[in-house]
Amino acid sequence: MRFLPLTADDRQAMLAAIGAESVDALYRDVPAAARHPEAIDLPNQKTELQVERAMAALAAKNLNCSQAAAFLGAGNYRHHTPAALDYLIQRGEFLTAYTPYQPEIAQGTLQVLFEFQTQVALMTGMEVANASMYDGATACAEAAAMAQRITKRKKVLVSGGVHPHFADTTDTFLKFTGVDVEILPPDAMGLEDLIGRVDDDLACVIVQTPGFFGHLKDFSALAEAVHEAGALLVVATTEPLSLGLLKTPGEMGADIVVAEGQSLALPAGFGGPGVGLFASRSKYLRQMPGRLCGETVDVDGKRGFVLTLSTREQHIRREKATSNICTNSGLVATAFSIHMTLLGEKGFTGLADYNHARAVEAARRLAAVPGVKVLSSTFFNEFAIAFDASAAAVVEALAAKNVLAGVPASRFYPTYPELDGVLLVAVTEMNSDEDLDALVAGLKEVLS
Structure with missing residues (x-):
């Protein structure tokens, strides 16, 4: 039996409303090489067992x-x-938990996020961290947008040592807002010198440690040059475990730190999912995207947790929102926090x-x-x-x-x-x- 939520008339009405001639017309901007050249011949139906076997056969083609x-x-x-991590995140309290709009019934979720924020702030050497972003790449884009709001400038410089996904996402995120994102060529030898490129038009400089090609650098001198020009330094990392051994971005003078937290949360999983870490100096708190959980006391003086900052369009007027990311990677952030606690x-x-x-x-x-x-x-x-x-x-x-x-x-x-x-x-x-x-x-x- 087929289940289609929309009838043919429903689909035609929707296409007419948006001015598209066909469903295929909706995908006209997708490169031809990325589209299947012809209709896929799918059987009308299969039993659950047959589907499981078919999917297992497809999965067996991969070398994991x-x-x-x-x-x-x-x-x-x-x-x-x-093993304890996998068991804990599959408990119903965590696995089915939704956005904690009602703090009185979401204390467990809020406390986990509060602990997560504390761990991220400590490991990055920063003063405040939010309750996570989608992934490291979108966190990087949000950091550049935050720097633009703070400095009122329209130029972003991205090091050639930054992961291409981070750089490309930042460019895509900002290019339609009038911000000029300059991405430098890949820095395979670790010879790039950014200090000479700093000028008074920059909103921020984005660097990465360890760099995409593995190089380690101390960005303290760069931070000084960036700050003298009135700009911000954004430091990214794709391997947060490195912060257990290296000088933290906060110690180098970073204003905003972003990271992909997957490596300390979940197995590689063919590329995802991930969780974006985001931390900054406390003076920039009100320009941070996403949301932040805080600790308080209730009317009886008992410790409790609430959403202290929610500068998303779901909570405040759209024109005042600092982010259009509508949620966080809550379950993955929980996994990250549990793993850090176990370690x-x-x-x-x-x-x-x-x-x-x-x-x-x-x-x-x-x-x-x-x-x-x-x-x-x-x-x-x-x-x-x-x-x-x-x-x-x-x-x-x-x-x-x-x-x-x-x-x-x-x-x-x-x-x-x-x-x-x-x-x-x-x-x-x-x-x-x-x-x-x-x-x-x-x-x-x-x-x-």
């Missing part, structure tokens, strides 16, 4: 991280997920230290492989290597040997042929000595 020696990263990282400060820093040690060992061994050059002179748990062959071709060859060697830079930068041989390799606590042996042996064979 649990089946191979996996060194995938590039903004989405694989860490061990404690504790000692576990967090210890895990960060172990990740770095594993990556250093991997880089040392890969550098000894003939034809391999390590490009990242400093890094946390991910670094870039290069060889004369196509990185994408090498990855495919090693996948046939059950080794997911990393992510080719060309996947993100197809218009930069000089990056065709660059591969991003991420090493975490999930990579065993046997995994590294397989990667080294595979590269020796493929590159010989």
